Amino acid sequence: AQKVTQAQTEISVVEKEDVTLDCVYETRDTTYYLFWYKQPPSGELVFLIRRNSFDEQNEISGRYSWNFQKSTSSFNFTITASQVVDSAVYFCALSHTGANSKLTFGKGITLSVRP
Amino acid sequence: DGGITQSPKYLFRKEGQNVTLSCEQNLNHDAMYWYRQDPGQGLRLIYYSQIVNDFQKGDIAEGYSVSREKKESFPLTVTSAQKNPTAFYLCASSIWGGNTEAFFGQGTRLTVV
Numbered sequence: 001a002q003k004v005t006q007a008q009t010e011i012s013v014v015e016k017e018d019v020t021l022d023c024v025y026e027t028r029d030t031t032y033y034l035f036w037y038k039q040p041p042s043g044e045l046v047f048l049i050r051r052n053s054f055d056e057q058n059e060i061s062g063r064y065s066w067n068f069q070k071s072t073s074s075f076n077f078t079i080t081a082s083q084v085v086d087s088a089v090y091f092c093a094l095s096h097t098g099a100n101s102k103l104t105f106g107k108g109i110t111l112s113v114r115p
Numbered sequence: 116d117g118g119i120t121q122s123p124k125y126l127f128r129k130e131g132q133n134v135t136l137s138c139e140q141n142l143n144h145d146a147m148y149w150y151r152q153d154p155g156q157g158l159r160l161i162y163y164s165q166i167v168n169d170f171q172k173g174d175i176a177e178g179y180s181v182s183r184e185k186k187e188s189f190p191l192t193v194t195s196a197q198k199n200p201t202a203f204y205l206c207a208s209s210i211w212g213g214n215t216e217a218f219f220g221q222g223t224r225l226t227v228v
Contacts, residue, residue, distance in 0.1 A: 006157075009155070033214040037219075043203065043221050043222040044220065044221045044222065045217075045219040050215075095212075095213040095214040097212075100163075100212075102173070102212075103148075103158075103217060104160075105158040107155060107156060107157035108158075
């Protein structure tokens with residue numbers, strides 16, 4: 001069975017602060033994929049990143065960075081110098097490989113960035 | 116523009132009625148999915164389809180039905196058997212399988228009145 005835990009439910013920061021969103025996962029598979037999605041108030045989920053279990057390199061994309069650590073089964077997401085437009089619900093998700101693979105989502109973290 | 120279109124955006128249903136939510140994609144994706152989102156619950160998978168004329172139940176399929184007669188279309192019917200249908204419904208598609216990037220529609224908010 002697969003499980004994704006996002007222990008933080010709501011985070012509020014002031015603009016320009018850095019913020020880290022935590023994600024812990026459980027799986028028995030040796031090969032799997034991890035994702036982060038952003039859901040702005042409009043409702044549509046937007047893909048942010050996909051990482052496979054064999055690639056533990058951290059990734060940086062502009063103000064966004066991701067820290068993947070297999071040893072702790074975590075895939076944390078950091079926003080540097082947060083902006084009001086970063087306010088959204090952020091979901092971490094896990095998928096196995098092979099036929100009928102599907103995404104298992106965490107419950108999401110609501111991030112509010114105040115001006 | 117390629118993407119996923121869900122309609123309608125808002126839907127009201129009387130208790131005891133079936134209602135069908137539309138989902139169309141022009142991305143030429145093989146896989147399509149329906150999720151239900153409730154406050155504090157994240158996204159839960161209702162049904163998914165990896166290929167035309169085939170679909171599988173997700174985690175919360177009871178009270179729902181789907182069809183996949185065309186690659187582009189994956190409509191979801193919320194039947195009167197669904198005891199608590201008020202929720203936000205999201206449709207998604209991916210090239211193939213859940214381990215590829217999924218593209219989401221803007222959702223349908225269903226309210227039972």
